[in-house]
Amino acid sequence: xxxxxxxxxxxxxxxxxxxxxxxxxxxxxxxxxxxxxxxxxxxxxxxxxxxxxxxxxxxxxxxxxxxxxxxxxxxxxxxxxxxxxxxxxxxxxxxxxxxxxxxxxxxxxxxxxxxxxxxxxxxxxxxxxxxxxx
Numbered sequence: 001x002x003x004x005x006x007x008x009x010x011x012x013x014x015x016x017x018x019x020x021x022x023x024x025x026x027x028x029x030x031x032x033x034x035x036x037x038x039x040x041x042x043x044x045x046x047x048x049x050x051x052x053x054x055x056x057x058x059x060x061x062x063x064x065x066x067x068x069x070x071x072x073x074x075x076x077x078x079x080x081x082x083x084x085x086x087x088x089x090x091x092x093x094x095x096x097x098x099x100x101x102x103x104x105x106x107x108x109x110x111x112x113x114x115x116x117x118x119x120x121x122x123x124x125x126x127x128x129x130x131x132x133x134x
Contacts, residue, residue, distance in 0.1 A: 098126035
């Protein structure tokens with residue numbers, strides 16, 4: 001044992017240069033091949049001011065949905081499935097009628113969507129939805 005010399009312990013070094021080269025090449029590749037989407041924004045411009053005021057306001061059909069999902073068409077209780085018939089009946093009396101759906105914040109969205117669909121089926125193009133606490 002006397003004749004043996006102890007060798008110094010070599011430290012292992014890892015050269016990260018080739019890995020960094022590969023990472024930068026991949027980064028450049030993904031940047032060059034990326035497809036960037038053109039985002040389409042909604043055209044939300046206010047309508048031009050109307051200087052021609054109509055002589056009388058449009059007649060309105062008010063459909064109210066309360067917190068218990070009860071439906072009222074012009075303050076008369078109605079079934080969700082008969083809203084279209086009520087709209088068509090009221091529209092026969094006043095052909096230029098618009099529809100306003102007054103929904104309580106606690107009303108179910110499905111009921112409101114069904115009412116909107118029935119108004120569209122009755123060929124009403126002027127439908128507004130508002131929130132009401134009453």
